[in-house]
Amino acid sequence: MLNQFLKAMLFVAILSVTSCADNKGPYNQGVYMLIDTSGTYTKELGHAQRIINFTLSKLNPGDTFAVARVDTASFSEKNIIDKQTFDERPSMTNQQKRKFRDTIDKFVKAAKPSAYTDITGGILQAIEYLNEANTGKKTIMIFSDLKEELRKGYVRDIPLQLNGINVIALNVTKLRSDNIDPREYLDRLDDWRKKVEAGGGKWRVINDLERLDRLFD
């Protein structure tokens, strides 16, 4: 009788241990943030830093976060300022977040304006990165005025594959020409919306940085 009882206890113990087997599901989220560094938009980098810090505070262990700059040629790994897949352990995640923040601080202090704005290239790079990261939820945040200016010879007329990706345009500032003719601003937003939705993505715009809570709705 005692043996049977001990065997039963052993079975429960084995069941408890085996139930802890690794089974990583797509529950994590990947965020890729593009920061426009062209022309006068460099002045807005302080806001970008605020958004990055907010995003860092919202991300959990196992999530992936990358920040890349948008300049003349954005379809490149070299444009990635920092990228992290946060550790499973919360303490390590906290350390990674602090390190990430320091890297961004350094970037903001040393950022120089670029002549052109290759947003599409940046988005293509983001899609590639997020697909490789294979996260459950994918978000591309575009911190830009959405005015794309390509250097001569750069081909960016490529359809975007944005299936299952949320694209959020942040701090889309109005240009001087937009003030003269607001239709330009509205058309610019609408073009991007169509481009994203044609690629299967979801499009959102958040201009009020006091409403950042809506970022991860």
Added chain:
Amino acid sequence: MTFNDLMIVQNPILSSLIWFFLILATLYFARTPAHKSIVAFCRVLQNTFRVSAHSVQKAEQRLLQRNREVLLAQGMEASERIIEREFERIDATVRKDLAEYPSLQRHLSEEITQIDADYKESTEVPPEPPGWVKAVDAIAKIQTKDPMVAHILEDIHNSMIKANTQATEEYRKASHKRHMHLKDMMPHWRKVTQVLGQVDKSVKSLLTRSQTIDRHMDEYEGIVKASDRSVRMLSSSSLTQFFISAFVLTIAVGGALINFNLIARPLAEMVGGTSRIMGVPINSIAALVIILVELAMGLFLMEAMRITRLFPVIGALNDKVRIRLAWTFFSILLFLACIEAGLAFMRELIMQDAAATRAILRGDGNTEVVESSYLWITTAAQMGMGLVLPFALMFVAIPLETFIHSLRTVLGLITIGVLRVLIWLLHLGSSFMRYTASVLVNSYDLIIFAPLWIEKAVLRKTAIDEGDKESRSQSTASI
């Protein structure tokens, strides 16, 4: 099929009328078999309902009987347990108090002997009068006026006074001595009273216990006789126990939830917080497993201590093995409680670290550092809870046992209730079908009321004609 398919002639109204009369005629000619069919169909359904009701009633009776048996068996077991416990208490009282009875008796008899000796010594002995008093009496009767006699008598008188004083003094001394003996008896009396008080207390305790046993024995006899009163009492008691134990279990679930929250987060540091099984984070599963293991250890410990009887295997083990197992379970529980206290401490550290990171990200890192000076209180509280909760959860075994035992009866009662409702519905269905047959037959006749009315009129006319013929033939015969 379209409406045109139903057209017999070109005119739709005429077609409808033809169809109407055709249907009416069919219904009229099929009246008798239709009535029979309706009645038969309804009777079949009525009988089905009736037979079903009867079957369910039988099932309900069986369940009632089984529930009664279960109640009585549980009640019998509970009574046996209580009586057994009372006898154990009596045994303990007898062993503790009455085992010393021989020495108590010896002590008592020694005290009484001592009191007796003291009493004898304190007995008053009247002083003997001097022997020469009679001689004085004789001299005092001498009739003379001799001064010598007076002088002698005077001397005798003085001697008498002196002797009297001496005797009084001696008597006083003897009385004092006797009083001293009586005084010596006081502690012995008190001792005797004390010893008798102890004996009285023990006997009274035994009497009280025996009265309790008598009461339980009466209940037990009632259960053995399977009296209705006992069943009612047990049923009511079972329901009360069910609700009370459910309430206590709810509280325990609350405790388990707090425990879970205490350890789930820090466990992410050990097993990771991103992997999931069936959508549940692995650290939550680990926390749940730890709590369940603690609960299991608590159950086994209570079982090994013979407080509960959920696992007869443990209760049936010999005392030596059982006690060893109890210590093993306790050690595992203590080990897990210490782990929980450690995890609770770690939780606080992780939370502080997370708060500091958040503050850095917000850009106000200094405020967190200042506020953390009193956080040791919450750390200590969390650690204390981590250590105490596993032991508190151990006692879940008691309400759980009651809940499981009473659940059987309660489920039986609920099922009986459901079956009774079902029986009522089946009886209702049976009655409904019985009257439905009449309603359908009458409705059928209502549809074909016109041919029926014609039939009735024709029959009446035929009857009148036949009556006329008969009367005519009778009158012809009389003529």
